[in-house]
Amino acid sequence: MAEKRLVGYGAVCLSALMYGLGGTVLKTLTNSGVPPLFLIKLRLLGTVMVLLVVLWWWRPGWLGIHRRDFWRFIRLGVFGFAAFMASAMTAVSLAGVGMAVFLQFLAPAMVAVYQRFFCRQPLPGAVTLAILLSMAGGFLMVAGQHRLSDNLAGVGLALLSALCYAYNTVQAKRLSAVYSPVTVLFYGMLVAMVIWLAVPVDFSWQVVARLPVWMYAYMIVCYTLLPYALFYVGIRHLPPVNAGITAASEPVIAAVVAFFALGEQMGGWQMLGGSLVLAAVVVLQLQPAEPGPGPVAAVAGNRAGTPN
16 A cells, blocks of 8 residues: 555655746747647647557557446546646636636545535545645745736636646546556547647748757647556555645646746745645655545446456
C-alpha cells in the first residue's frame, strides 16, 4: 500500500511539474499570436494520433472496451475534456485569468463533497485541512497578482470548468481501476477531439509557421499526453481528492518557472499562497495509508470480465 501511494503521489507530482514547465511554452505561443483554440485542437489531435499509434503497435488489446462502458467514455470526453476546455477558455476571456484559476482550486473540494455525500466516504481530518490550505493558497496566489472579476457569466463558467475537472477526476478514477490509464486517456480525448474539430478557428498559417516545430511537439507530448497519463496513473493508486490537491501545485510550479524564465514578478502574497498550496501537499503525505480502496475504486474493481 505504501509503495502504491508513493507511485501515485510521484506520478501526480511529475504531472504537475510538466504542466508547470509547459505553461511557459504555452504563454510564448499565445503571446506570439497563436490562437488558444488552435492549440486546443492541436493538442487533442496530436495526442490521439500518438496514442493510437502507440496502442496499435505496443498494446492492441488495450484498445478494447466493454460495451457497457461505452457511455462512460462518451461522458468523460464530453464533460471531462471538451466541456472543461471550452468553459475554462471562455472563463479566462470573460472573468480573467485570476478568477478562472482560483475557482479551479475548488475542484478537489467538489470531489470531496461527492465522496462524502454520494459515496458515503468519510473525509480524514488531514484531507479536510489540505483542501482548506489549497483553497486559501490559491486565493492568495491569484489575489496577489490579478484583480478578481465580478463578471457573473465568467464566474459561472469558471465554476463549471472546476466541476468538469472534478468530474474528470472521479470518472477517470473509476475507469482507471478497470482499464489502462492510456486506454482511458485515448478514448476520452478521442471524443473531445471529434467535438472540437467541428468548431471553426480563425488563424494565420504565417503566424503558426514562424514558430519552431518543437514548441508544438512539446505542447502535444509534454503538456498534454504525458501529464494526463501520469495523472491517471496517480489516481489509480490515490483517492481522487488527494490526487486533485496534489495536482493543484501546478500553478505554483508555473509561477516559479515564469519568474525565472519569463521574468514575471512574484509578490509576497503569491509566495505565501504558493507555500500554503505546497503545505497542503505535505499534509497529505503525513496522512496514514488507507487499509483498502475507497468506494469509487471498489465499485469499478468489482466489475470482473472487463478487459484490462
